[in-house]
Amino acid sequence: MAQTHSLPGLLILDWGASELPPGCHIAMSTRRGGVSPPPYDSLNVSYAVGDDPVSVTRNRGILAAALRLPLSAVTFAAQAHGLRVQDVGEMERGRGHASLGDAFAGTDGLLTEQVATPLAILTADCYPIAVMGDGAIAIAHAGWRGTLGNLAGRCVAELVRRGQPAGEMTGYLGPGIRDCCYTVDEGRAAAFVERYGEESGVCSRSPKGMMLDLAMANRLNLQAAGLQAHRIFSQGDCTACNPEYFSYRRDGLTGRQAMVIWMSGDAG
Numbered sequence: 001m002a003q004t005h006s007l008p009g010l011l012i013l014d015w016g017a018s019e020l021p022p023g024c025h026i027a028m029s030t031r032r033g034g035v036s037p038p039p040y041d042s043l044n045v046s047y048a049v050g051d052d053p054v055s056v057t058r059n060r061g062i063l064a065a066a067l068r069l070p071l072s073a074v075t076f077a078a079q080a081h082g083l084r085v086q087d088v089g090e091m092e093r094g095r096g097h098a099s100l101g102d103a104f105a106g107t108d109g110l111l112t113e114q115v116a117t118p119l120a121i122l123t124a125d126c127y128p129i130a131v132m133g134d135g136a137i138a139i140a141h142a143g144w145r146g147t148l149g150n151l152a153g154r155c156v157a158e159l160v161r162r163g164q165p166a167g168e169m170t171g172y173l174g175p176g177i178r179d180c181c182y183t184v185d186e187g188r189a190a191a192f193v194e195r196y197g198e199e200s201g202v203c204s205r206s207p208k209g210m211m212l213d214l215a216m217a218n219r220l221n222l223q224a225a226g227l228q229a230h231r232i233f234s235q236g237d238c239t240a241c242n243p244e245y246f247s248y249r250r251d252g253l254t255g256r257q258a259m260v261i262w263m264s265g266d267a268g
């Protein structure tokens with residue numbers, strides 16, 4: 001992300017406003033600045049990984065305050081590595097902000113046409129993907145299943161259904177596990193080669209084994225859905241080799257970081 005701002009002890013990444021449509025915002029939390037003890041140290045924002053919910057609530061409050069958003073408006077999904085996309089209307093704003101049970105069940109994509117309705121996706125190696133239209137935005141959680149199932153393309157299709165031209169949308173890939181660290185078995189590699197082709201570079205052989213490039217695959221998903229290549233931005237960090245992030249591959253039992261997107265309804 002183009003910009004980093006740090007409150008005392010806190011590290012939030014902020015996508016540069018110059019690359020975002022007017023009034024749209026994307027922020028990404030890291031491990032730093034929360035209250036959770038190991039192995040959730042420290043800014044774990046997930047209720048689903050075994051951390052003390054009191055700590056998670058405090059961490060979510062820290063994140064929302066840093067973004068100058070009311071936590072009660074931030075909307076969460078109970079993610080399930082599936083392909084379901086939920087439209088978040090005014091009545092659903094803030095679902096799941098205080099508990100997992102209240103979050104949209106079995107949902108890995110959220111979209112909204114509402115201003116002041118922040119949408120959050122939690123990750124630890126999977127890709128947070130944002131798609132911004134003019135007056136409608138979507139966010140997705142894509143690991144290998146969501147990538148192969150084209151969840152990003154589904155989000156684009158849902159925005160198209162709401163009158164957004166795909167060629168005018170902008171896509172953003174947040175930090176995730178990259179092909180430096182993401183070894184997969186031959187079977188999974190074969191599924192990606194079958195889907196994207198040998199020449200795509202989505203899979204490559206290295207001394208460590210078969211490496212899978214989920215960022216590339218999701219970029220191709222967005223392009224196939226109609227986004228222009230120059231309107232797809234990738235943050236570039238690898239969660240597995242950068243200690244600022246939670247990484248399931250690296251650490252097993254660990255916390256989750258959040259990508260949060262919202263429209264403020266003004267150009268600010």
Ligand SMILES: [Zn+2]
Pocket residue numbers: 177178179180181182238239240241242
């Ligand atoms: Zn890496």
